[in-house]
Amino acid sequence: MARAKTEQQPATGATLISMVGLSVAFLLFMAFLNVVKQGNILSEANLLFAALIFYAGAGALYLGFGVTGTESYVKFASLATWAGLLANTGAAVHRWYQAGHPPFASVYEMLLSFVWTLAALTLIAEKRYGVKVIGTVTMPIAIVGVVLMQLLRTDVKPLVPALQSTWLHVHVTLAMLAYAACALSFALAMMFLIQDRVKTETFLAATSLFAVGIYAAILTRFENWGGLSVTAWDAQEKSEMFLSRGVRLFVTIPDLGWLMLIVLVAVAAPFALYVIARIKKNDAFIVTANRALFVSILLQALALIFFFLRAQNGSYSSLDAEGLYATNLAASPFILSGLIGGIFASLLYLLLLWRRPDLERLLPDADTLDRITYKTIGIAFPLLTLMIAAGAYWANRTWGSYWNWDPKETWAAITWLVYAGYLHMRITRGWRGRRAAYFAILGFAIVMFTFFGVTYLLPGLHSYA
């Protein structure tokens, strides 16, 4: 993606805008032809597809802005974001109307809401705080979100009794808002570090470690003969298969584990080289590390392609039950987002590596970023508190106790404690700048673990989401 953009760099502002505009128009026209055949314009799928097209257009323009710094891109990019947000709102409202409950009950519905919040926050950050380049990060995430939604189930599932509560909506809305605010504070902290002249190779090491974390998490399902276990998918029910309540049935895709292991080594290589460079104080290793990261992107893409080919509509045997079971990409949303997330982070690093001076010119100054990061956490922390409180109240009405030490609850409390630590260090001990930024990044990493990791790795009462 980043490479394609560099080739476009000599093009003037008008060229990219008209190219993106034309492709958006073309895609909408094609979609319209398809819709005419179906005879149903305002369906959820169509609205979501429109949102995808607009977000993609906005993403391309924001990336163009991130790379070239042409101001006029931003205007059209936010216009496209507005259009995408509108379509996204339509899809969410349609879903709400059809299901009879706000769209927070399944992974699909939560993604729908998450992408919506992300787009809305992007516009707020841009208009209110002038952080124009933020779309470069958030729009690709929104695109990945919408693509994931296309793979996940789309049919309306009735709510199980425990979820039929107003508190579900209160709890999940607060969670989404809090997590989105945490995501924003993370992005701002990253930008602060760029403005604060943190060495580019430090970002390289961080990117590499992030990818290592993803592949290590994926490889927790590595079976000893080289397979990779994924959840089985029931095509009729359009849901994951369960052995018993809360216990998913896993099937093993042969040999995919080896590939993931190779990619793990490849993504770990830049970090290893970085460490060697630090120990030997020889910058030549950094150059090699950058090359290794480039190689790792190719391998990561390969892993994604193979995962896509093997997991989509394949049938494999299971270690826990006899016979062959089908699986589907929709059964492994976390692996899929992990793989895409790793590639995305690496590409963002390439953007930083190649275009750092431009980025520094475009971003607000370090002090402003530091202050906005703190402000965002000042919004996120009360939201987290309320989210936990609403969840506790609801749990008290449903499970019979306000606190069950369920892994999701415990991790929510851990998130809360980490941000509480951040606030104390900042307010009473005057932590500013880098240390505060690292703390904000740690906080967001824990948020992501609470959101994805706990669901994927640790079973518990929160088995629906």
Added chain:
Amino acid sequence: MALSFRATTRKIWHTISAVKTGVVLILLAVVFSAAGTVILQRPMTDPEEMQRAYSPRMLHILDAAGLTDVFHTRWFIALMVLVSLSIIAASIDRFPNSWRFFARPYKSADENFLRVLPSYAKIPVPDEERGLMAAERAFRKLGWKAERIVRSNSFSLFVERHRISEMAVYVVHASLLLIFLGGIVDAVYGWRGFLMLTQGQQSNSVALREGATRNLPFAVRCDAAGEETYTDGSPKRWWSKLVVLQNRREAQRKEISVNDPLVYGGLRFYQASYGSTGKLAQLTLTATPSNGTVGARDINLALGQTMALDSETSVQLAEFIPDYIVVDGHVYTRTSDVANPAVHLVVTSPNAKAKTNSSVNVWLPEIPGLGENQQSPYNFEAKDLKIGYFTGLQVAYEPGQWTVWAGVILMGIGLTFVFYVVHSRFWVVPVRDGLGGVTLWVGGSANRNRDAFEQRFQKVVEKIKEELHAELQTRPRRTEATFAGK
């Protein structure tokens, strides 16, 4: 020696009340809680699964370290107590300073104080009085109330808003302690258990989690329980009609469902599960006489019930097998699910030869070798089966929960004040220079959100200038000498 003891106490106090200690304790709590989510926990896991997951040696070590029940071990509770102590100590340590700040606000400023403020401005004015009046008017128009402070030889102005915000952090700390207190009360005095009732049954003994039972001072009866399903068969709602019986008299009645418990005497009864008992509630049969003299009729039977079919013959429902299987001439049930049911009827009729009553075993469906269906004076056909259902109620006694909710609400209020209510202060001091001119020094400070305050400060300064300008336009220099001589 006494001094060194004092020094040691002071040192300990400083260590406990330090923010760094608090943060380290928080991080420790984080690490142990995280361990508690990764390692299987005994209260939530079957013992067999624990044994499958860990080797006996490993399990022994984990048990010894308390890692299989992190959240209830002594040292985790000790850690929580330390966190509470740290919060209390830190609050006590800082409170006097904040209180002084709160109770005796610094109102009377001079130019040396204003000079070090992050925001200050100088406005030349014709004289002290008119300058201060213009400033007062400006504040009033912006919705602030200015207070006149008398100094030894002149006046100054002090304006402030939301001083209470300085205290908010203590509110948050107090709320956290309230939540902890509620949690401790529940951990010590609270209990949770399970009560299973079938339709019509009443009980007052609750099976506790630890395996003991607890007798309630009242009984709970289940009048009815049921399940509603969506069209696709997945459950939509479980409900039970409960009656609380105090001294055998009805004290309360409620239909509970998931998310909507019954509360009585501080106890909460939650709908936790619902299912089939595998036992028969009612069987409907069609009985037709074998000789065809009388027509067919429908009868309803409960388990063990006997019913007369005519003046001489009666039928009893002797057995109900939910999922039958015949092994070596005996009937067994495989599961308690009603998958393959069989009923055993005993038909009693007078035996003409023996002059006594004789019984005939009838099995539905007919089981060869056991059933004597051919000899029965009646033929039976099963029409309908009603299975008994049980409702599983979770019972919780949590006397500390109101403390927890009070803490939560207090925390909401405290956090709102901490993050969104700004204590802002303005001082307006007229300063005379050596040449007889007067300058209004305006200074401002806010305890948070400084950039927003800076904008507000600029607005205030603009407004004062505006008012001053208006003043000079309408009323030319009038009382020039009033203060000049002082």
